[in-house]
Amino acid sequence: MASWNEFHLARPEMAEEGHRLLYEFGVGLAFLGTVRPDGGPRVHPICPILATTGLYAFLIPSPKRNDLLRDDRYTLHSFPADNNEDAFSVTGTAVPRDTEAARGPLLRQFLEERPDLDPARAGLERYLLFEFDLDGCLLTQTTGHGDPGPVHTVWHAHAEED
Numbered sequence: 001m002a003s004w005n006e007f008h009l010a011r012p013e014m015a016e017e018g019h020r021l022l023y024e025f026g027v028g029l030a031f032l033g034t035v036r037p038d039g040g041p042r043v044h045p046i047c048p049i050l051a052t053t054g055l056y057a058f059l060i061p062s063p064k065r066n067d068l069l070r071d072d073r074y075t076l077h078s079f080p081a082d083n084n085e086d087a088f089s090v091t092g093t094a095v096p097r098d099t100e101a102a103r104g105p106l107l108r109q110f111l112e113e114r115p116d117l118d119p120a121r122a123g124l125e126r127y128l129l130f131e132f133d134l135d136g137c138l139l140t141q142t143t144g145h146g147d148p149g150p151v152h153t154v155w156h157a158h159a160e161e162d
Helices: 004-010 012-022 063-070 100-112 157-161
Strands: 030-035 041-046 049-051 054-059 073-078 087-096 128-141 151-156
Touching: 004 012, 004 054, 004 128, 012 073, 012 087, 012 128, 030 063, 041 063, 049 100, 054 063, 054 100, 063 087, 100 128, 128 157, 151 157
Parallel strands: none
Antiparallel strands: 030 041, 030 073, 049 054, 054 128, 073 087, 087 128, 128 151
């Protein structure tokens, strides 16, 4: 496993494209895939936060949060772009990091990215902070919709450890 920062050091161009795709709509938007108690997949939209310290998300009390507390495996996939089929996905494990030292700066970033959000009404105290460690990433780049030759770039944390 690697942190987002370790991935960024190993593959800066790929990490920057991943950041662009995760934040394509102004705030972090992605689909989070988790493992249900019966072993099946579950997919939910979330708002990931890319910070100088890593890849995070605040999760409300929900099935996806319960899934990660029970089985820390995840996949995260960028939202579809309007004018092409570019995509970025990450797999790994999610770790609760809900300390005040971690929570404070990330909560400030979360609110700065959403100036219209009223923190008093959002119930942010119910949110649990997770850090997403990376096992692998996939970047798909296209020339537009229907591109017959998409370019796929793959990175694996374990390859960096060898």
